[in-house]
Amino acid sequence: MVFRKDKLLRFAHCDPAGIGFYPRYVELINEVVEDWCAQGIGVSFHELHATHGLGIPAVRLEIDYLAPSLYGDVLNFSLGIERIGRSSMTLDVRARAGESERLRARLTVVLAALKDLRAVPIEGEWRARFTPYLMGTGSCAAPA
Amino acid sequence: MVFRKDKLLRFAHCDPAGIGFYPRYVELINEVVEDWCAQGIGVSFHELHATHGLGIPAVRLEIDYLAPSLYGDVLNFSLGIERIGRSSMTLDVRARAGESERLRARLTVVLAALKDLRAVPIEGEWRARFTPYLMGTGSCAAPA
Protein backbone atom coordinates (compact mmCIF):
# COMPACT_ATOMS: atom_id res chain seq x y z
CA MET A 1 0.00 0.00 0.00
CA VAL A 2 1.20 3.46 -0.80
CA PHE A 3 0.16 6.64 1.00
CA ARG A 4 -0.51 9.54 -1.36
CA LYS A 5 -0.80 13.22 -0.61
CA ASP A 6 -0.81 16.34 -2.74
CA LYS A 7 1.11 19.38 -1.52
CA LEU A 8 1.06 22.84 -3.02
CA LEU A 9 4.54 24.23 -3.51
CA ARG A 10 4.06 27.65 -1.98
CA PHE A 11 5.66 31.05 -2.41
CA ALA A 12 7.33 30.51 0.97
CA HIS A 13 9.02 27.33 -0.31
CA CYS A 14 10.78 29.15 -3.13
CA ASP A 15 14.03 31.05 -3.28
CA PRO A 16 15.12 34.21 -5.12
CA ALA A 17 15.66 32.06 -8.23
CA GLY A 18 11.90 31.39 -8.08
CA ILE A 19 12.24 27.63 -7.61
CA GLY A 20 11.69 25.34 -4.64
CA PHE A 21 14.54 25.82 -2.15
CA TYR A 22 16.12 22.46 -1.33
CA PRO A 23 15.88 22.63 2.50
CA ARG A 24 12.15 23.38 2.28
CA TYR A 25 11.46 20.10 0.49
CA VAL A 26 12.66 18.37 3.64
CA GLU A 27 9.91 20.18 5.53
CA LEU A 28 7.40 19.01 2.91
CA ILE A 29 8.69 15.44 3.26
CA ASN A 30 8.18 15.70 7.00
CA GLU A 31 4.63 16.97 6.43
CA VAL A 32 3.93 13.91 4.31
CA VAL A 33 5.30 11.63 7.06
CA GLU A 34 3.16 13.49 9.61
CA ASP A 35 0.06 13.12 7.41
CA TRP A 36 0.82 9.44 6.83
CA CYS A 37 1.07 8.79 10.58
CA ALA A 38 -2.23 10.54 11.29
CA GLN A 39 -4.20 9.43 8.23
CA GLY A 40 -2.43 6.24 7.12
CA ILE A 41 -1.19 4.64 10.34
CA GLY A 42 -3.95 6.19 12.43
CA VAL A 43 -1.74 7.68 15.15
CA SER A 44 -0.99 11.41 14.99
CA PHE A 45 2.43 12.72 16.00
CA HIS A 46 0.76 14.24 19.06
CA GLU A 47 -0.74 10.90 20.13
CA LEU A 48 2.49 9.09 19.35
CA HIS A 49 4.34 11.45 21.68
CA ALA A 50 1.77 12.25 24.36
CA THR A 51 -0.06 8.92 24.61
CA HIS A 52 2.63 6.43 23.68
CA GLY A 53 5.78 8.31 24.77
CA LEU A 54 7.35 7.49 21.39
CA GLY A 55 8.92 9.48 18.59
CA ILE A 56 10.46 8.68 15.20
CA PRO A 57 13.67 10.72 14.97
CA ALA A 58 15.47 10.68 11.61
CA VAL A 59 18.85 9.00 11.43
CA ARG A 60 19.51 9.20 7.71
CA LEU A 61 18.10 11.12 4.79
CA GLU A 62 18.93 10.88 1.10
CA ILE A 63 17.28 13.10 -1.47
CA ASP A 64 17.68 13.29 -5.19
CA TYR A 65 16.37 16.57 -6.53
CA LEU A 66 15.42 15.46 -10.03
CA ALA A 67 13.88 18.61 -11.47
CA PRO A 68 13.05 22.08 -10.20
CA SER A 69 9.51 23.08 -9.19
CA LEU A 70 7.83 26.46 -9.27
CA TYR A 71 5.48 27.89 -6.71
CA GLY A 72 1.96 27.04 -7.64
CA ASP A 73 3.01 23.54 -8.70
CA VAL A 74 1.01 20.78 -7.04
CA LEU A 75 3.37 18.02 -5.99
CA ASN A 76 1.89 14.52 -5.83
CA PHE A 77 3.72 12.79 -3.01
CA SER A 78 3.80 9.07 -2.40
CA LEU A 79 5.17 7.25 0.64
CA GLY A 80 5.91 3.56 1.05
CA ILE A 81 8.20 1.60 3.37
CA GLU A 82 11.31 0.17 1.76
CA ARG A 83 12.51 -1.79 4.79
CA ILE A 84 11.40 -2.44 8.36
CA GLY A 85 14.26 -3.46 10.64
CA ARG A 86 14.33 -4.26 14.33
CA SER A 87 13.65 -0.71 15.47
CA SER A 88 14.24 1.38 12.37
CA MET A 89 12.56 1.65 9.02
CA THR A 90 13.37 3.31 5.72
CA LEU A 91 10.63 5.32 4.07
CA ASP A 92 10.56 5.88 0.33
CA VAL A 93 9.08 9.30 -0.44
CA ARG A 94 8.68 10.62 -3.97
CA ALA A 95 7.10 13.65 -5.55
CA ARG A 96 5.96 14.30 -9.07
CA ALA A 97 3.98 16.98 -10.84
CA GLY A 98 2.02 15.38 -13.65
CA GLU A 99 4.44 13.27 -15.65
CA SER A 100 7.51 14.99 -14.27
CA GLU A 101 9.27 13.35 -11.34
CA ARG A 102 10.64 16.03 -9.03
CA LEU A 103 12.29 14.23 -6.12
CA ARG A 104 13.04 10.89 -4.58
CA ALA A 105 13.94 10.54 -0.95
CA ARG A 106 14.81 7.78 1.45
CA LEU A 107 14.31 8.66 5.10
CA THR A 108 15.40 6.27 7.83
CA VAL A 109 13.67 6.81 11.15
CA VAL A 110 13.97 4.97 14.44
CA LEU A 111 11.13 4.18 16.80
CA ALA A 112 12.41 5.68 20.04
CA ALA A 113 11.25 6.35 23.58
CA LEU A 114 10.99 10.12 24.01
CA LYS A 115 12.25 10.03 27.60
CA ASP A 116 15.77 8.90 26.67
CA LEU A 117 15.69 8.68 22.84
CA ARG A 118 16.55 4.97 23.05
CA ALA A 119 15.46 2.71 20.20
CA VAL A 120 12.37 0.60 20.82
CA PRO A 121 11.67 -2.61 18.86
CA ILE A 122 8.98 -2.30 16.17
CA GLU A 123 6.77 -5.11 17.40
CA GLY A 124 3.20 -6.25 17.80
CA GLU A 125 0.66 -3.56 17.06
CA TRP A 126 3.25 -1.19 15.62
CA ARG A 127 4.65 -3.74 13.18
CA ALA A 128 1.10 -4.62 12.18
CA ARG A 129 0.29 -0.98 11.49
CA PHE A 130 3.41 -0.35 9.41
CA THR A 131 3.62 -3.61 7.44
CA PRO A 132 0.84 -2.85 4.91
CA TYR A 133 2.99 0.01 3.61
CA LEU A 134 5.98 -2.26 2.97
CA MET A 135 6.77 -2.07 -0.72
CA GLY A 136 6.70 -5.48 -2.40
CA THR A 137 9.67 -6.63 -4.42
CA GLY A 138 8.84 -6.84 -8.06
CA SER A 139 5.27 -5.77 -7.43
CA CYS A 140 3.25 -2.85 -8.66
CA ALA A 141 3.42 -1.30 -5.21
CA ALA A 142 6.24 1.08 -6.01
CA PRO A 143 5.30 4.64 -5.21
CA ALA A 144 4.99 6.72 -8.34
CA MET B 1 41.87 23.21 2.94
CA VAL B 2 38.76 22.93 5.08
CA PHE B 3 36.32 25.76 5.76
CA ARG B 4 35.21 25.91 9.40
CA LYS B 5 32.29 27.74 10.93
CA ASP B 6 30.56 27.57 14.28
CA LYS B 7 26.78 27.74 14.39
CA LEU B 8 24.61 28.07 17.45
CA LEU B 9 21.80 25.56 17.49
CA ARG B 10 18.92 27.88 18.32
CA PHE B 11 15.55 27.50 20.01
CA ALA B 12 13.97 27.90 16.57
CA HIS B 13 15.91 24.88 15.27
CA CYS B 14 14.44 22.55 17.90
CA ASP B 15 11.24 20.58 18.02
CA PRO B 16 8.80 19.75 20.82
CA ALA B 17 11.15 16.94 21.89
CA GLY B 18 13.69 19.71 22.59
CA ILE B 19 16.24 18.48 20.05
CA GLY B 20 17.36 19.78 16.68
CA PHE B 21 14.62 19.12 14.12
CA TYR B 22 16.08 17.27 11.14
CA PRO B 23 14.85 19.61 8.34
CA ARG B 24 16.39 22.60 10.13
CA TYR B 25 19.89 21.09 9.91
CA VAL B 26 19.55 21.34 6.16
CA GLU B 27 19.06 25.08 6.57
CA LEU B 28 22.18 25.20 8.75
CA ILE B 29 24.12 23.25 6.12
CA ASN B 30 22.99 25.78 3.53
CA GLU B 31 24.14 28.62 5.81
CA VAL B 32 27.58 27.00 5.98
CA VAL B 33 27.70 26.71 2.19
CA GLU B 34 26.63 30.37 1.92
CA ASP B 35 29.33 31.43 4.41
CA TRP B 36 31.93 29.34 2.59
CA CYS B 37 31.09 31.00 -0.74
CA ALA B 38 31.34 34.50 0.73
CA GLN B 39 34.25 33.97 3.11
CA GLY B 40 36.10 30.98 1.65
CA ILE B 41 35.60 31.27 -2.10
CA GLY B 42 35.28 35.05 -1.99
CA VAL B 43 32.05 35.32 -3.98
CA SER B 44 28.81 35.85 -2.06
CA PHE B 45 25.58 34.19 -3.21
CA HIS B 46 24.36 37.64 -4.21
CA GLU B 47 27.42 38.32 -6.39
CA LEU B 48 27.29 34.81 -7.81
CA HIS B 49 23.70 35.43 -8.90
CA ALA B 50 23.64 39.13 -9.71
CA THR B 51 27.14 39.61 -11.13
CA HIS B 52 27.89 36.22 -12.65
CA GLY B 53 24.36 34.99 -13.47
CA LEU B 54 25.20 31.68 -11.83
CA GLY B 55 23.69 29.56 -9.08
CA ILE B 56 24.54 26.26 -7.39
CA PRO B 57 21.28 24.32 -7.11
CA ALA B 58 21.38 21.08 -5.13
CA VAL B 59 20.88 17.82 -6.99
CA ARG B 60 21.55 15.34 -4.21
CA LEU B 61 21.79 15.44 -0.44
CA GLU B 62 22.70 12.70 2.01
CA ILE B 63 22.72 13.29 5.74
CA ASP B 64 23.55 10.98 8.60
CA TYR B 65 22.16 12.32 11.84
CA LEU B 66 24.67 10.77 14.23
CA ALA B 67 23.54 12.17 17.58
CA PRO B 68 20.91 14.64 18.76
CA SER B 69 21.76 18.24 19.65
CA LEU B 70 20.10 20.58 22.11
CA TYR B 71 19.46 24.28 21.64
CA GLY B 72 22.36 26.20 23.05
CA ASP B 73 24.83 23.67 21.60
CA VAL B 74 27.52 25.24 19.46
CA LEU B 75 28.02 23.11 16.37
CA ASN B 76 31.48 23.21 14.80
CA PHE B 77 30.90 22.79 11.09
CA SER B 78 33.54 21.86 8.57
CA LEU B 79 33.22 21.88 4.79
CA GLY B 80 35.52 20.34 2.20
CA ILE B 81 35.03 19.23 -1.39
CA GLU B 82 34.95 15.49 -1.95
CA ARG B 83 34.83 15.61 -5.73
CA ILE B 84 34.79 18.21 -8.49
CA GLY B 85 33.26 16.92 -11.72
CA ARG B 86 32.67 18.63 -15.02
CA SER B 87 29.94 20.92 -13.75
CA SER B 88 28.99 19.43 -10.40
CA MET B 89 30.78 18.98 -7.13
CA THR B 90 30.10 17.09 -3.93
CA LEU B 91 30.60 18.95 -0.68
CA ASP B 92 31.40 17.10 2.53
CA VAL B 93 29.82 18.93 5.48
CA ARG B 94 30.17 17.73 9.05
CA ALA B 95 29.20 19.06 12.46
CA ARG B 96 30.47 18.20 15.90
CA ALA B 97 30.02 19.64 19.36
CA GLY B 98 33.23 19.12 21.28
CA GLU B 99 34.18 15.45 20.91
CA SER B 100 30.74 14.40 19.79
CA GLU B 101 30.11 14.11 16.08
CA ARG B 102 26.54 15.19 15.30
CA LEU B 103 26.07 14.94 11.56
CA ARG B 104 27.75 14.13 8.27
CA ALA B 105 26.36 15.32 5.00
CA ARG B 106 27.25 15.09 1.35
CA LEU B 107 25.68 17.75 -0.83
CA THR B 108 26.03 17.64 -4.59
CA VAL B 109 25.52 20.95 -6.32
CA VAL B 110 25.72 21.95 -9.96
CA LEU B 111 27.12 25.18 -11.29
CA ALA B 112 24.23 26.45 -13.40
CA ALA B 113 23.23 29.50 -15.40
CA LEU B 114 20.31 31.16 -13.59
CA LYS B 115 18.54 32.14 -16.80
CA ASP B 116 17.78 28.55 -17.84
CA LEU B 117 19.21 26.43 -14.97
CA ARG B 118 21.55 24.69 -17.42
CA ALA B 119 24.81 23.22 -16.13
CA VAL B 120 27.92 25.26 -16.77
CA PRO B 121 31.42 23.70 -16.78
CA ILE B 122 33.51 24.39 -13.68
CA GLU B 123 36.52 25.85 -15.46
CA GLY B 124 39.22 28.46 -15.25
CA GLU B 125 38.77 30.89 -12.39
CA TRP B 126 35.97 28.87 -10.80
CA ARG B 127 37.96 25.64 -10.77
CA ALA B 128 40.92 27.55 -9.34
CA ARG B 129 38.76 28.96 -6.56
CA PHE B 130 37.24 25.62 -5.59
CA THR B 131 40.27 23.33 -5.93
CA PRO B 132 42.02 24.33 -2.68
CA TYR B 133 39.05 22.86 -0.78
CA LEU B 134 39.36 19.49 -2.50
CA MET B 135 39.97 16.90 0.20
CA GLY B 136 43.14 14.93 -0.39
CA THR B 137 43.00 11.16 -0.44
CA GLY B 138 44.75 9.71 2.55
CA SER B 139 45.72 13.16 3.74
CA CYS B 140 45.02 15.06 6.92
CA ALA B 141 42.63 17.32 5.05
CA ALA B 142 39.49 15.47 6.14
CA PRO B 143 37.01 17.83 7.75
CA ALA B 144 36.65 17.12 11.44
Add this chain to the structure above:
Amino acid sequence: MVFRKDKLLRFAHCDPAGIGFYPRYVELINEVVEDWCAQGIGVSFHELHATHGLGIPAVRLEIDYLAPSLYGDVLNFSLGIERIGRSSMTLDVRARAGESERLRARLTVVLAALKDLRAVPIEGEWRARFTPYLMGTGSCAAPA
Protein backbone atom coordinates in the same frame (compact mmCIF):
# COMPACT_ATOMS: atom_id res chain seq x y z
CA MET C 1 -17.68 38.05 2.65
CA VAL C 2 -15.13 36.24 4.75
CA PHE C 3 -12.61 33.73 3.46
CA ARG C 4 -12.24 30.69 5.71
CA LYS C 5 -9.51 28.07 5.77
CA ASP C 6 -8.54 25.38 8.24
CA LYS C 7 -4.86 24.82 8.93
CA LEU C 8 -3.33 22.00 10.93
CA LEU C 9 -0.84 23.25 13.48
CA ARG C 10 2.01 20.88 12.75
CA PHE C 11 4.92 19.47 14.73
CA ALA C 12 7.20 21.75 12.70
CA HIS C 13 5.27 24.83 13.89
CA CYS C 14 5.94 24.07 17.56
CA ASP C 15 8.84 24.88 19.82
CA PRO C 16 10.58 22.96 22.61
CA ALA C 17 7.79 24.11 24.96
CA GLY C 18 5.45 22.09 22.72
CA ILE C 19 3.36 25.09 21.64
CA GLY C 20 3.07 27.02 18.40
CA PHE C 21 6.19 29.16 17.96
CA TYR C 22 5.19 32.78 17.33
CA PRO C 23 7.19 33.38 14.10
CA ARG C 24 5.61 30.29 12.51
CA TYR C 25 2.10 31.73 12.86
CA VAL C 26 3.22 34.47 10.50
CA GLU C 27 3.98 31.79 7.93
CA LEU C 28 0.51 30.32 8.50
CA ILE C 29 -1.04 33.78 8.06
CA ASN C 30 0.83 34.11 4.78
CA GLU C 31 -0.48 30.70 3.70
CA VAL C 32 -4.02 31.91 4.36
CA VAL C 33 -3.39 35.06 2.31
CA GLU C 34 -1.94 32.90 -0.48
CA ASP C 35 -4.97 30.57 -0.37
CA TRP C 36 -7.33 33.55 -0.35
CA CYS C 37 -5.69 35.02 -3.45
CA ALA C 38 -5.89 31.74 -5.35
CA GLN C 39 -9.26 30.49 -4.12
CA GLY C 40 -11.05 33.67 -3.03
CA ILE C 41 -9.79 36.37 -5.37
CA GLY C 42 -9.12 33.91 -8.18
CA VAL C 43 -5.54 34.96 -8.93
CA SER C 44 -2.71 32.81 -7.56
CA PHE C 45 0.50 34.41 -6.30
CA HIS C 46 2.22 32.93 -9.34
CA GLU C 47 -0.25 34.51 -11.77
CA LEU C 48 -0.18 37.78 -9.85
CA HIS C 49 3.60 37.89 -10.26
CA ALA C 50 4.19 36.22 -13.60
CA THR C 51 1.12 37.38 -15.54
CA HIS C 52 0.36 40.75 -13.94
CA GLY C 53 3.84 41.79 -12.76
CA LEU C 54 2.36 42.64 -9.37
CA GLY C 55 3.06 41.66 -5.78
CA ILE C 56 1.59 42.47 -2.38
CA PRO C 57 4.51 43.13 -0.04
CA ALA C 58 3.69 43.61 3.65
CA VAL C 59 4.25 47.02 5.18
CA ARG C 60 2.78 46.46 8.62
CA LEU C 61 1.79 43.48 10.73
CA GLU C 62 0.14 43.35 14.14
CA ILE C 63 -0.57 40.09 15.89
CA ASP C 64 -2.19 39.37 19.22
CA TYR C 65 -1.35 35.87 20.37
CA LEU C 66 -4.43 35.21 22.50
CA ALA C 67 -3.89 31.64 23.61
CA PRO C 68 -1.31 28.93 22.92
CA SER C 69 -1.97 26.09 20.48
CA LEU C 70 -0.61 22.56 20.44
CA TYR C 71 0.46 20.57 17.43
CA GLY C 72 -2.45 18.57 16.18
CA ASP C 73 -4.82 21.51 16.78
CA VAL C 74 -6.84 22.48 13.74
CA LEU C 75 -6.92 26.25 13.48
CA ASN C 76 -9.97 27.76 11.76
CA PHE C 77 -8.70 30.86 10.02
CA SER C 78 -10.85 33.67 8.71
CA LEU C 79 -9.77 36.57 6.50
CA GLY C 80 -11.64 39.78 5.71
CA ILE C 81 -10.54 43.22 4.54
CA GLU C 82 -10.71 45.95 7.14
CA ARG C 83 -9.82 48.82 4.84
CA ILE C 84 -8.97 49.36 1.17
CA GLY C 85 -6.97 52.52 0.56
CA ARG C 86 -5.55 53.96 -2.61
CA SER C 87 -2.91 51.28 -3.08
CA SER C 88 -2.82 49.50 0.25
CA MET C 89 -5.26 47.40 2.20
CA THR C 90 -5.44 46.01 5.70
CA LEU C 91 -6.41 42.38 6.09
CA ASP C 92 -8.01 41.09 9.27
CA VAL C 93 -6.90 37.51 9.90
CA ARG C 94 -8.07 35.50 12.90
CA ALA C 95 -7.68 31.93 14.07
CA ARG C 96 -9.68 29.90 16.52
CA ALA C 97 -9.82 26.27 17.56
CA GLY C 98 -13.39 25.43 18.44
CA GLU C 99 -14.59 28.08 20.90
CA SER C 100 -11.11 29.25 21.74
CA GLU C 101 -9.76 32.26 19.88
CA ARG C 102 -6.03 31.85 19.31
CA LEU C 103 -4.86 34.87 17.37
CA ARG C 104 -5.92 38.10 15.73
CA ALA C 105 -3.78 39.77 13.14
CA ARG C 106 -3.93 42.87 10.97
CA LEU C 107 -1.70 42.75 7.93
CA THR C 108 -1.28 45.78 5.71
CA VAL C 109 -0.11 45.01 2.20
CA VAL C 110 0.54 47.25 -0.77
CA LEU C 111 -0.25 46.44 -4.37
CA ALA C 112 3.12 47.00 -6.03
CA ALA C 113 4.79 46.56 -9.38
CA LEU C 114 7.41 43.83 -9.02
CA LYS C 115 9.87 45.57 -11.33
CA ASP C 116 10.50 48.52 -8.99
CA LEU C 117 8.34 47.74 -5.93
CA ARG C 118 6.37 50.96 -6.49
CA ALA C 119 2.80 51.18 -5.25
CA VAL C 120 0.08 50.72 -7.85
CA PRO C 121 -3.47 52.06 -7.33
CA ILE C 122 -6.08 49.43 -6.46
CA GLU C 123 -8.51 50.21 -9.25
CA GLY C 124 -10.92 48.71 -11.71
CA GLU C 125 -10.83 44.93 -11.82
CA TRP C 126 -8.62 44.66 -8.75
CA ARG C 127 -10.88 46.84 -6.60
CA ALA C 128 -13.85 44.83 -7.84
CA ARG C 129 -12.19 41.58 -6.84
CA PHE C 130 -11.22 42.74 -3.37
CA THR C 131 -14.32 44.73 -2.40
CA PRO C 132 -16.60 41.75 -1.60
CA TYR C 133 -14.22 40.88 1.26
CA LEU C 134 -14.50 44.34 2.81
CA MET C 135 -15.90 43.91 6.31
CA GLY C 136 -19.06 45.89 6.84
CA THR C 137 -19.34 48.20 9.81
CA GLY C 138 -21.85 46.92 12.29
CA SER C 139 -22.61 43.94 10.09
CA CYS C 140 -22.34 40.25 10.67
CA ALA C 141 -19.43 40.11 8.28
CA ALA C 142 -16.78 40.11 11.00
CA PRO C 143 -14.43 37.18 10.67
CA ALA C 144 -14.91 34.65 13.43
Add this chain to the structure above:
Amino acid sequence: MVFRKDKLLRFAHCDPAGIGFYPRYVELINEVVEDWCAQGIGVSFHELHATHGLGIPAVRLEIDYLAPSLYGDVLNFSLGIERIGRSSMTLDVRARAGESERLRARLTVVLAALKDLRAVPIEGEWRARFTPYLMGTGSCAAPA
Protein backbone atom coordinates in the same frame (compact mmCIF):
# COMPACT_ATOMS: atom_id res chain seq x y z
CA MET D 1 21.41 50.52 27.43
CA VAL D 2 20.73 49.12 24.01
CA PHE D 3 21.70 45.66 22.80
CA ARG D 4 23.12 45.64 19.28
CA LYS D 5 23.62 42.74 16.92
CA ASP D 6 24.35 42.47 13.23
CA LYS D 7 22.54 39.83 11.20
CA LEU D 8 23.22 38.86 7.64
CA LEU D 9 20.07 38.73 5.56
CA ARG D 10 20.56 35.36 3.91
CA PHE D 11 19.42 33.76 0.68
CA ALA D 12 17.06 31.62 2.76
CA HIS D 13 15.35 34.75 4.13
CA CYS D 14 14.40 35.99 0.67
CA ASP D 15 11.45 35.27 -1.55
CA PRO D 16 11.08 34.85 -5.31
CA ALA D 17 10.99 38.66 -5.60
CA GLY D 18 14.54 38.57 -4.22
CA ILE D 19 13.74 40.57 -1.09
CA GLY D 20 13.43 39.63 2.58
CA PHE D 21 10.22 37.67 3.10
CA TYR D 22 8.18 39.26 5.88
CA PRO D 23 7.65 36.16 8.07
CA ARG D 24 11.41 35.49 8.10
CA TYR D 25 12.11 38.86 9.74
CA VAL D 26 10.14 37.58 12.72
CA GLU D 27 12.62 34.72 12.98
CA LEU D 28 15.48 37.23 12.84
CA ILE D 29 13.81 39.30 15.58
CA ASN D 30 13.57 36.17 17.70
CA GLU D 31 17.26 35.47 17.08
CA VAL D 32 18.07 38.96 18.35
CA VAL D 33 15.96 38.36 21.48
CA GLU D 34 17.72 35.01 21.98
CA ASP D 35 21.14 36.64 21.58
CA TRP D 36 20.16 39.46 23.95
CA CYS D 37 19.10 36.95 26.63
CA ALA D 38 22.35 35.00 26.35
CA GLN D 39 24.77 37.86 25.79
CA GLY D 40 22.97 40.87 27.27
CA ILE D 41 20.94 39.47 30.15
CA GLY D 42 23.37 36.62 30.77
CA VAL D 43 20.81 33.80 30.76
CA SER D 44 20.49 31.69 27.62
CA PHE D 45 17.09 30.45 26.51
CA HIS D 46 18.23 26.96 27.48
CA GLU D 47 19.17 28.03 31.02
CA LEU D 48 15.99 30.07 31.31
CA HIS D 49 13.95 26.98 30.48
CA ALA D 50 15.98 24.14 31.96
CA THR D 51 17.40 25.82 35.07
CA HIS D 52 14.70 28.36 35.92
CA GLY D 53 11.62 26.67 34.47
CA LEU D 54 10.69 29.95 32.79
CA GLY D 55 9.91 31.08 29.27
CA ILE D 56 9.01 34.34 27.56
CA PRO D 57 6.14 33.59 25.19
CA ALA D 58 5.05 36.40 22.86
CA VAL D 59 1.62 37.92 23.38
CA ARG D 60 1.75 40.76 20.89
CA LEU D 61 3.91 41.71 17.94
CA GLU D 62 3.83 44.82 15.78
CA ILE D 63 6.17 45.29 12.86
CA ASP D 64 6.55 48.12 10.42
CA TYR D 65 8.42 46.98 7.33
CA LEU D 66 9.95 50.31 6.32
CA ALA D 67 12.03 49.33 3.32
CA PRO D 68 12.92 46.10 1.54
CA SER D 69 16.27 44.34 2.08
CA LEU D 70 18.24 42.15 -0.28
CA TYR D 71 20.16 39.03 0.61
CA GLY D 72 23.70 39.94 1.42
CA ASP D 73 22.54 43.04 3.32
CA VAL D 74 23.88 43.25 6.84
CA LEU D 75 21.10 44.38 9.15
CA ASN D 76 22.17 46.27 12.27
CA PHE D 77 19.64 45.33 14.92
CA SER D 78 19.09 47.18 18.17
CA LEU D 79 16.96 46.06 21.11
CA GLY D 80 15.79 48.09 24.08
CA ILE D 81 12.90 47.72 26.52
CA GLU D 82 10.06 50.16 26.07
CA ARG D 83 8.09 49.14 29.14
CA ILE D 84 8.39 46.64 31.99
CA GLY D 85 5.04 45.78 33.55
CA ARG D 86 4.15 43.40 36.36
CA SER D 87 4.92 40.25 34.40
CA SER D 88 5.18 41.43 30.80
CA MET D 89 7.51 43.71 28.95
CA THR D 90 7.56 45.34 25.54
CA LEU D 91 10.76 45.12 23.55
CA ASP D 92 11.63 47.68 20.91
CA VAL D 93 13.57 46.03 18.09
CA ARG D 94 14.80 47.92 15.05
CA ALA D 95 16.95 47.11 12.07
CA ARG D 96 18.85 49.35 9.71
CA ALA D 97 21.38 48.86 6.96
CA GLY D 98 23.71 51.82 6.93
CA GLU D 99 21.55 54.96 6.87
CA SER D 100 18.45 53.12 5.76
CA GLU D 101 15.98 52.03 8.43
CA ARG D 102 14.44 48.70 7.44
CA LEU D 103 12.07 47.71 10.22
CA ARG D 104 10.70 48.66 13.59
CA ALA D 105 9.07 46.13 15.84
CA ARG D 106 7.47 46.05 19.25
CA LEU D 107 7.30 42.62 20.82
CA THR D 108 5.45 42.07 24.08
CA VAL D 109 6.52 38.98 25.98
CA VAL D 110 5.38 37.57 29.30
CA LEU D 111 7.60 35.94 31.87
CA ALA D 112 5.84 32.61 32.39
CA ALA D 113 6.33 29.33 34.18
CA LEU D 114 6.87 26.63 31.57
CA LYS D 115 4.92 24.02 33.51
CA ASP D 116 1.54 25.79 33.13
CA LEU D 117 2.38 28.90 31.03
CA ARG D 118 1.14 31.13 33.87
CA ALA D 119 2.55 34.64 34.17
CA VAL D 120 5.23 35.15 36.81
CA PRO D 121 5.99 38.60 38.28
CA ILE D 122 9.18 40.23 37.00
CA GLU D 123 10.82 40.81 40.37
CA GLY D 124 14.10 40.84 42.20
CA GLU D 125 16.99 39.50 40.18
CA TRP D 126 14.99 39.40 36.95
CA ARG D 127 13.87 43.02 37.22
CA ALA D 128 17.45 43.99 38.02
CA ARG D 129 18.72 42.20 34.94
CA PHE D 130 16.17 43.74 32.58
CA THR D 131 16.04 47.31 33.92
CA PRO D 132 19.33 48.54 32.39
CA TYR D 133 17.78 48.00 28.95
CA LEU D 134 14.78 50.19 29.74
CA MET D 135 14.73 53.05 27.25
CA GLY D 136 14.76 56.46 28.95
CA THR D 137 12.10 58.98 28.05
CA GLY D 138 13.57 61.89 26.21
CA SER D 139 17.05 60.41 26.46
CA CYS D 140 19.55 59.37 23.86
CA ALA D 141 18.93 55.74 24.71
CA ALA D 142 16.56 55.11 21.83
CA PRO D 143 17.73 52.21 19.70
CA ALA D 144 18.86 53.37 16.30
